[in-house]
Amino acid sequence: MIWPPSFLRVKFENESHKFSIWLPLFVIWPFLLLAAVVLAPVVLALAIVFWWTGWGRPMLYSGPIFFAIFCALRGLEIDVRKRDQHVHLSFR
């Protein structure tokens, strides 16, 4: 199982400014779990209602897939440098 990312590191640097922060993403894990529990019956009901339109399946599956995407963000790294500018983003 892949765990959701625990931290998001954002680093920004140019000639005059330098900024670096570690955002503790693990803080939002309980809220995500709570939201999933609360929204699950609502999404299920909506999926049943809208099944005939073709949107029921996406409604039902999009929640778990978005959660999988969130979990899969762990390890994503983007690093861009140009002259004195530097932007770094990484999920740990």
Add this chain to the structure above:
Amino acid sequence: MENNRRQILDMLAEGKIQVEEAERLLSLVSPEAESAGSGQRPKESRSSAKYLCVRVEPGENADEDHAERVNIRVPMALIRAGVKLATVIPRSSEDSVNEELKKRGIKFEIGSLKAEDLDPLVDALQDLEVDVNNGRHTVRVYVE
């Protein structure tokens, strides 16, 4: 076996064979096919590649203003999850997605995208390294 796969990919890149033919040949030289022939147990089908990397570095003719360095590392799990998301697009929206892709010069049917097709593709990528050098930039795409 690696040489065979590389040869097939080279032939595909040179346009000597079509995609279907390349798929057929790759399936013949796959570890499963080899082990079936030798009576060994097939290897785990899931690819060992963890990241798709894209690196852009300044080339030898790059001036100071265009000396950009880009380093992107995308987890394979993220690509897999993205493909899964594409598979739940309702049929009513598929046409508009396909139309938009066509407008951008990509002839691709989003409905034909299947999550189970991704592993063979990633396996093939393991033997492939794309290097583009136009003098100002060097672009490298590879998996690790």
